[in-house]
Amino acid sequence: MTFNLTTNNSLAKIFAEISDSPLPSSEEIHIILEDGEHKGLEHERLFYDLANPLLIESKSGKAENCALRSENCEAFHKDTENRAVITFGQNCTSVTLKNFTIENTHVKTCDDASLGNQAEAICFHCLKGKLYCEGMRFLSRQDTIHVKGFSHFKNCYVAGDVDFIWGYCDTSVFEKCTLHTIADNRGNDRPAYVLQSRALNGRPGFVFVDCDFTAESRGKEAQIFIGRSQGTGKPDSLDRWDSIALVNCRISDLYDKALWTDENGSRAVYPERGSMLVGWRQFGTKICNGDGSVTAYDPSWQEKHGYTMSEEEAKKLLRLI
Secondary structure (H helix, E strand, C coil): CEEEECCCCCHHHHHHHHHHCCCCCCCCEEEEECCEEEECCCCCCEEECCCCCEEEEECCCCHHHEEEEECCCCCCCCCHHHCCCEEECCCCCEEEEECCEEEECCCCCCCHHHCCCECCCEEECCCCCEEEEECCEEECCECCEEECEEEEEECCEEEECEEEEEECEEEEEEECCEEEECCCCCCCCCCEEEEEECECCCCCEEEEECCEEEECCCCCCCCEEEEECCCCCCCCCCCCECCEEEECCEEECCCCCCCEECCCCCCCCCCCCCCCCCCEEEECCEEECCCCCEEECCHHHCCCCCEECCHHHHHHHHHHC
16 A cells, blocks of 8 residues: 655655555555655654555655654653653564755753653554664754664664664664764763663664764863763663674774773673673774874774674674674
């Protein structure tokens, strides 16, 4: 079933119509978005929770010309699955998003401790289904992307300032993507982190392949890290493992050369040292300097829990995911 959606129509209405229709669960739902700005539900989530395979794509194939925007955040609705622009529920089997922008327009107005600023653009709240995103732009500030289960992002652009990629995933692959850390609108005296892994026990977690980590300048004393620990992972815990892999990625010199942080020992890291399959690990990392030069990453710089994979290990990891 195919829907052509203009900016005068509502994606929420289409989702409601589909949910009320007695469609075979195997029938794919295909939604084509016209160029322009599509409004989400202001201070509410758009929610899709059907087994029907779903494909949403822009008609033009250009993400910068087609956007789904609205504001939602923890201050309006508690818990991760309720505060995104769009949420995919536990009954989803296959969700594909291509060539448009999803933006949560929330701007921070208070301290993070209030938990009011967590504002996902997308929440894939599904342990068993598969999310595939290609040519997408995901924009927010804190917690831009949340994923569970399995996901694959290819040629996507993701922007935010704190933990803007995170989740309780099995495997989440980012291939040829740009991960861009933006300045905190409340000032540059706060540290920034691209992601926080809460991966399932023993699983690969977040794997970045041939990606670019860029950033806005926050001043000389700013701290920008690839990842930080959630701090409660244990050998027998179901999830919350610190599993992040970088394979042949390029990182702006605005990022801390340690790459990862346990925040001065205030957060436990598990596994305590990375390996090929789990933990904090990297291979083939390059540093992009402000003068335009590119240099090989020195493994001695990385945080003590980090691990440098061999070329053979990196190739094996990529075969496994």
